[in-house]
Amino acid sequence: MNGDEVCAGSASVGTSYRSSCFSSSACSDCPLARRTLADALGEQGFLELSWEDDPGAFDRLGVDAVPATLVVAADGSGTLWPGGAEMALESLGP
Numbered sequence: 001m002n003g004d005e006v007c008a009g010s011a012s013v014g015t016s017y018r019s020s021c022f023s024s025s026a027c028s029d030c031p032l033a034r035r036t037l038a039d040a041l042g043e044q045g046f047l048e049l050s051w052e053d054d055p056g057a058f059d060r061l062g063v064d065a066v067p068a069t070l071v072v073a074a075d076g077s078g079t080l081w082p083g084g085a086e087m088a089l090e091s092l093g094p
Helices: 030-041 055-061 086-091
Strands: 011-013 017-023 047-050 068-073 078-082
Touching: 017 030, 030 086, 068 086, 078 086
Parallel strands: 017 047
Antiparallel strands: 011 017, 017 068, 068 078
């Protein structure tokens, strides 16, 4: 997957990664995922995409459950992490 397709506007995470959070208003776990990302990366440290506002992004990346976090490396390659944001944050390393 080429993360640049969806994450051209994603917030920078450090200098090497960008991160996006996929959510939905009906998702009971999304507030915790959002808070986890905000605590780790800051309020402006990630881009949140909601199903209601941008279903096309979900379709293009095959996101079929929320919450999910996309981490995009500097080379444009991306990893989609379903579920909470903890595993995605761990992938960023120290």
